Amino acid sequence: xxxxxxxxxxxxxxxxxxxxxxxxxxxxxxxxxxxxxxxxxxxxxxxxxxxxxxxxxxxxxxxxxxx
Amino acid sequence: xxxxxxxxxxxxxxxxxxxxxxxxxxxxxxxxxxxxxxxxxxxxxxxxxxxxxxxxxxxxxxxxxxxxxxxxxxxxxxxxxxxxxxxxxxxxxxxxxxxxxxxxxxxxxxxxxxxxxxxxxxxxxxxxxxxxxxxxxxxxxxxxxxxxxxxxxxxxxxxxxxxxxxxxxxxxxxxxxxxxxxxxxxxxxxxxxxxxxxxxxxxxxxxxxxxxxxxxxxxxxxxxxxxxxxxxxxxxxxxxxxxxxxxxxxxxxxxxxxxxxxxxxxxxxxxxxxxxxxxxxxxxxxxxxxxxxxxxxxxxxxxxxxxxxxxxxxxxxxxxxxxxxxxxxxxxxxxxxxxxxxxxxxxxxxxxxxxxxxxxxxxxxxxxxxxxxxxxxxxxxxxxxxxxxxxxxxxxxxxxxxxxxxxxxxxxxxxxxxxxxxx
Numbered sequence: 001x002x003x004x005x006x007x008x009x010x011x012x013x014x015x016x017x018x019x020x021x022x023x024x025x026x027x028x029x030x031x032x033x034x035x036x037x038x039x040x041x042x043x044x045x046x047x048x049x050x051x052x053x054x055x056x057x058x059x060x061x062x063x064x065x066x067x
Numbered sequence: 068x069x070x071x072x073x074x075x076x077x078x079x080x081x082x083x084x085x086x087x088x089x090x091x092x093x094x095x096x097x098x099x100x101x102x103x104x105x106x107x108x109x110x111x112x113x114x115x116x117x118x119x120x121x122x123x124x125x126x127x128x129x130x131x132x133x134x135x136x137x138x139x140x141x142x143x144x145x146x147x148x149x150x151x152x153x154x155x156x157x158x159x160x161x162x163x164x165x166x167x168x169x170x171x172x173x174x175x176x177x178x179x180x181x182x183x184x185x186x187x188x189x190x191x192x193x194x195x196x197x198x199x200x201x202x203x204x205x206x207x208x209x210x211x212x213x214x215x216x217x218x219x220x221x222x223x224x225x226x227x228x229x230x231x232x233x234x235x236x237x238x239x240x241x242x243x244x245x246x247x248x249x250x251x252x253x254x255x256x257x258x259x260x261x262x263x264x265x266x267x268x269x270x271x272x273x274x275x276x277x278x279x280x281x282x283x284x285x286x287x288x289x290x291x292x293x294x295x296x297x298x299x300x301x302x303x304x305x306x307x308x309x310x311x312x313x314x315x316x317x318x319x320x321x322x323x324x325x326x327x328x329x330x331x332x333x334x335x336x337x338x339x340x341x342x343x344x345x346x347x348x349x350x351x352x353x354x355x356x357x358x359x360x361x362x363x364x365x366x367x368x369x370x371x372x373x374x375x376x377x378x379x380x381x382x383x384x385x386x387x388x389x390x391x392x393x394x395x396x397x398x399x400x401x402x403x404x405x406x407x408x409x410x411x412x413x414x415x416x417x418x419x420x421x422x423x424x425x426x427x428x429x430x431x432x433x434x435x436x437x438x439x440x441x442x443x444x445x446x447x448x449x450x451x452x453x454x455x456x457x458x459x460x461x462x463x464x465x466x467x468x469x470x471x472x473x474x475x476x477x478x479x480x481x482x483x484x485x486x487x488x489x490x
Contacts, residue, residue, distance in 0.1 A: 011438035014197050014446075018364065029192040030443070053426035054368070056434060 001040040002063045003048050005032045009059035016051040016060055023048055032059070089269045090130050100126040100136050102160070102378065102401060103269040108471040115406040116418065125392050130269070131160050133398035135389070138406045140413035140430065142390065146381060146400055147435040152389075153381035153400060154180050155437060159265060159475060160380045160399045163272035167318065174326040175319055177437060184436060190308050190315075191323065191440055194246075194301060200443040203242065207448055210241055211455040221486045227466050230347070230456070231482035235339040238452050242444070243331035247324065248300030249289060256280065261333045266473045282328075286321050301327060327441075334376050335445045337478020338431075339452045341374035345420060346457070347465045347484045352422050357461045360454075365423045367450050372429035373420045375405035378475040379433060404430040405477060462488035 003023055005016070012030030016023070022044055024032050040048045040062075052060045093104045096114050101107065107114060115138050118126055126136040137143050146153050156172045156179075157165040165173055172178025176187035193199065214237055218228050228234070240254045249257075260280045267275050293302045305320045315323075346353040356366055379402040383394045394400070407430045411417040415426075432439035439445065466485035472478050 011435065012192070012442075013432060013438060014443055015368075017197060026197050028196055029189060030196045050425060054428060056428045056430055056432075058428075 001042075001045050001048060001065060002038045003034055003040055003051070004038050004061055004063070005034055006059045006061070007031055007033075009057045011057050011059075013056050015054040015056070019054060020044065020047040020051045024051065097121070097123045097126050098128070099130070100128045100134065100401075101130050101269065102136075102403075103266070103474045105471070105473050108473060108477045111405065111477060112409060112418070115403070115409060119410070125390065127392070131162055131399055132164070133395055134160060134401060135392055135394060135398060136401040136403060138403065138410075140407040140410040143402055143404060143407040143430070144434050146389075147379075147402055147433060147437070150181055150436065152384055152387050154384050155184070155381060156180065157382045157399070158380050159268060160401060161268040161272065161275075162270070164382070164397060167322070171316070171319055171322065174322045174329075176323075176440075177326050177330065178322070181436070186310055187319070187323075188436075188440070190310070191327075194304065195440050195443060197443045200447055203444065204447060204451060206245075207238070207242060207451045208455060210238060211452050214238070215455060215459045221460075221489055223462075223486060223488050226486045226489075227483050228486060229482055230343045230463075230484050231336075231340045231479045234456065235343065235452065235479070235482070236333075236336045238339060238448055239335035239445075240332045242448060243328060246301050246331075247289075247327060248293060248298060248302045249328075253285075256285070257328060257332060261329055264329050265333065265476055268474055282325060283321065286324050289324070290317075290320065330439075331441055331444070333472065333476050333478065334439075334441075335448045337376035337472060337476050338371065338374065338445065338449050340479035340482050341376065341477075342370040342449060342453050343456060343463075343484065344465070344469060344479050344482055345370065345374065346453075347463050347482075349420065350462070350464065352420065353457065353462065355422055356453075357457050362423055363450060363454065365425070365427075367446060367453070368427045368429060369420060369422055369424050370449065370453075371431035371446075372408045372414070372424070372427055374478075375408050375429065375431035376476050376478045377431070377433070377439070378403040378405060378477070379437070380475065401475070402433075404433055407434075459490055460486050460488065461490055462486075 010032050016032050017026045025035055026032055052062055090101055093099050093101050119138055124139050128134045156169050158177055167173035170179055170183035176184050179187050214234050240257050241251050244251045260282045263280050297303045305323055308315055381400045383396055383398045385396050387394050409417045432442040463484045463486050467483040469479045470481035472480050
């Protein structure tokens with residue numbers, strides 16, 4: 001699994017960084033960025049889904065390895 | 068009686084007929100909506116529900132020179148995202164229209180449109196970024212503990228405190244005054260400004276100006292004082308900020324100070340009060356939250372969803388047909404994000420408070436480019452205020468009548484609660 005942030009859609013609500021700081025960071029302007037290349041360790045997959053489900057702007061997407 | 072009450076009484080005494088001062092009560096919420104009728108905030112959840120169920124996704128009114136109010140998440144989001152047809156130059160519905168020229172508007176960046184908006188907003192984002200705001204946690208906690216200590220010894224089952232007047236209303240005003248570098252002892256005056264800006268909106272403009280709090284005069288004094296004695300606060304930060312190598316105009320500096328002060332006070336005060344109101348009236352949720360503190364991050368977001376305090380507004384740029392609504396240039400459009408947060412088409416079980424709601428894309432801080440600049444501070448203040456209140460008072464319940472605010476910011480202004488247990 002891999003997460004990515006569309007920085008055009010991100011408005012800095014900061015929900016992903018609050019819920020999954022292992023996967024997301026925020027810059028000085030509050031815009032979310034993925035940590036590393038966005039690869040999600042198996043034990044963090046639920047947190048990744050939680051981050052997606054709480055983004056008010058639909059700025060986070062998940063790609064599954066299977067695809 | 069408070070100074071604010073005196074202020075109102077003085078004002079009303081000058082007028083023979085109160086009906087000539089403000090619009091009258093609403094009978095028809097679909098066609099004559101007035102969010103500044105005190106009934107609106109008292110019964111907001113029921114009014115939105117009834118309108119949507121009754122097939123009215125957009126309410127309207129001839130008041131304020133024309134006003135519309137979309138009530139579904141989908142329509143509210145559409146307006147919030149559409150900066151081509153809707154301008155932010157005015158964001159507080161009132162009987163006048165903004166006279167400050169675009170693109171800056173009276174309180175940048177909330178009253179600014181693209182492309183200037185992004186420039187003005189970028190200046191202010193860093194001091195309100197998550198990591199910079201985290202540093203305020205200890206100060207907020209000390210403030211909350213001090214307010215709780217000031218309540219003195221309370222006999223469980225007997226003692227009554229006003230959680231709005233003695234607690235919630237002091238927290239955000241104190242923090243934002245310190246951030247701006249203003250005396251925290253001016254807090255009563257700042258609350259009067261909030262009342263004048265946000266609650267007296269349905270009075271005629273000239274009446275409001277005649278006995279208003281003249282915040283511009285106060286801010287000019289602060290600007291002069293900070294020019295003479297620069298220090299590490301947001302006022303000095305604004306005075307030293309530059310856009311393309313140029314200092315900000317006086318109007319821009321003062322307008323941003325208005326924004327930070329006004330937007331930073333009764334919004335979070337309302338959120339804290341509403342959360343306490345909920346816990347005081349839902350003992351199961353209070354018991355669960357005290358027993359399972361790990362629920363707090365989810366509970367905070369659910370408080371924000373179910374009791375979002377802030378409705379914003381836009382002005383229609385040019386005549387436009389919005390899903391069959393013939394909107395005219397200069398009509399107001401309310402953006403009731405709190406109604407979006409209770410739209411059953413968007414949220415499962417929208418009318419219920421679900422303390423551990425896992426999926427919660429709430430719009431309490433708005434949607435689109437004007438996402439609340441202070442959202443990280445608001446969330447911190449709300450979380451710490453609730454943590455500290457329930458740590459001292461693990462059981463409490465409503466005791467007497469809650470008085471709700473009037474206008475676009477919804478929250479308890481008087482909230483008597485009986486303290487049933489003291490830790």
